[in-house]
Amino acid sequence: MHYLSVENLSKAYGVTPLFDNISFNINEGDKIALVARNGVGKSTMLKILAGKEHADKGKVWIHKDVKVILFEQEPNFDESKSIGDNIFNHDHPVLNAIRLYEIALEKSETEPGEENNEALQTALQQMADLNAWTFEAKVKQILGKLNIHHLDAYVSSLSGGQRKRVALARTLIDVGFDPQHSMLLMDEPTNHLDVEMIEWLENYLGGENVTLLMVSHDRYFLDAVSDVIWEMESSNIYHYTGDYANYLEKKAARIESALATIDKAKNTYRRELDWMRRQPKARTTKSKSRQDNFYEIEAVAKQRIVDQQLQLQVKMSRLGGKVAEMKKVYKSYGDKKILDGFDYTFSKGERIGVVGKNGVGKSTFMNILQGLEQPDSGKINIGDTVIFGNYDQQGLQWKEDMRVIEYVKQFAETFPLANGGALTASKFLELFLFTADKQYTFLSALSGGEKRRLQLLTILFKNPNFLILDEPTNDLDLPTLEVLENFLTDYQGCVMIVSHDRYFMDKLVDHLFVFEGDGVVRDYPGNYSQYRIDEQLEEDKRKEAQARQADTANAAKTETPAVAADKRKVSFKDKREFELLEKEMPELEKERDELNATLNAGISNYEEMMAVSTRVGQITQLLEEKEMRWLELSELIG
Known part of the structure; x- marks a missing residue:
């Protein structure tokens, strides 16, 4: 289609x-x-x-x-409006029922009471009436995986990252309702x-x-x-x-082929241009054809293949033998521990990745290292020659709108380069792909990626020798990322990176600080993909152990009278669903039998016959699903 x-x-x-x-x-x-x-x-x-x-x-x-x-x-x-109202923002019966059910379920669990139980019972009945359980399972998976809770909270209270996840949930639920269209x-x-x-x-x-x-x-x-x-x-x-590697290979071949075609056209163009200049004004039909061909060749010959690359040739300040040392560093916010006696001595040329779930304190840790935040206790010794370059998630900051060139000149008129030379602010901007025209664009008119590129420029001109990059890949285009990766590969200073871009991390870091929560920071000797593989292996082992424990517990239950006690733990939702299934299945079977009888009796109208046949198929599939669920619940309820 x-x-x-x-x-x-x-x-x-x-x-x-x-x-x-x-x-x-x-x-x-x-x-x-x-x-x-x-x-x-x-x-x-x-x-x-x-x-x-x-x-x-x-x-x-x-x-x-x-x-x-x-x-x-x-x-x-x-x-x-609330998170739930923003996510389920379409006036559709199924989505409305799911929204009411999710909110009612959350309230019944957090605020038990007769009123909330009644609301849950009403929501369950609506879900059953609309046969919304299949789609509700998909919704629950999306909300759970994106860590979205408290649907009755207002979106105005959310952080930038939370808002992005709520928007993603809204999008996926919208698509999931009818993915085919x-x-x-x-x-x-x-x-x-x-x-x-x-x-x-x-x-x-x-x-x-x-x-x-x-x-x-x-x-x-x-x-x-x-x-x-x-x-x-x-x-x-x-x-x-x-894949992306194939794209890079084919793109390089395309540019090479285009350049060869242009070179060939230029040679032909020179010969034809000489012929054009020597011809009289009155031309034959053959001359007219050759003249038309000349203009086509001219168009090819005058093509320009523009493949600008961001150039990073920034001078790095000398880094002495002593870099940084953190001794018995503690940091907490209330009951939440960020660092619990952290010890580490940084070495020259280290490349460290910082990983962990959102909210475990990665940004706080980097701020403490730079002296932007104070620890609760402990010592932080920074070498005399260390100059931090902090590329954070806040992005480009300015008090009032101004042109790009004006913004850069606030910091310096000239910039030192790695080869010992220096450039004017304008020429340095050109290295970062800001053309002469673009330099007079207002900051507010730049794209998100252009703002991040300008932010990177203003950090590197300080000649830092200890770069701290907090989500550096956000909003940068792929060509710029490749140049940044190549620059960091050859960079002689220290680099600390927080990023969810696995490719970027794999290419650049030697080891990881893994923030595991509750103040625990583990030094992992490997790159990001290796860490994720090890984590998955550990997770598989935990699941296997849990499965074995569950099997042992189930075996014990069959041999003891505890089954009756277990039955009493069946949720209200499961009981209600089981009761509804016992009512729905006979009704569907009756409808199927009546439709089959109608088909057997013969229908002269083709469209009516197709509609009846389609409905029979739908009912058959529904019955199979409901019978499987009925069996699961009957085993649980006994």
């Missing part, structure tokens, strides 16, 4: 074009990753497809049965997710029969979810089938 077509789409802000005359098609089941440099218009393209922005020219056609669902980097909410557009979906959430999202999107167009800088995620990569560049979209 053909979902979407774009024809000659163009968009510009002022005199600067983002893209021009772009055309493409998306079909059912396509899973496409869109890559391009920051500022080329990836996010704008997604918003145009979703109808949230308008193109300057061109056409967007969307199949009438297809619903376009956009996940944005900066989600919008109704701040006056949904086209999902995702702009950097992995930002603000921890690795467990990212890995779950990979599996979820891979398993869903959903049509997807996404922008992502996470190369492992990109490889796991998409099967096609589109590169948007000026007036073209280049298609590459396969």
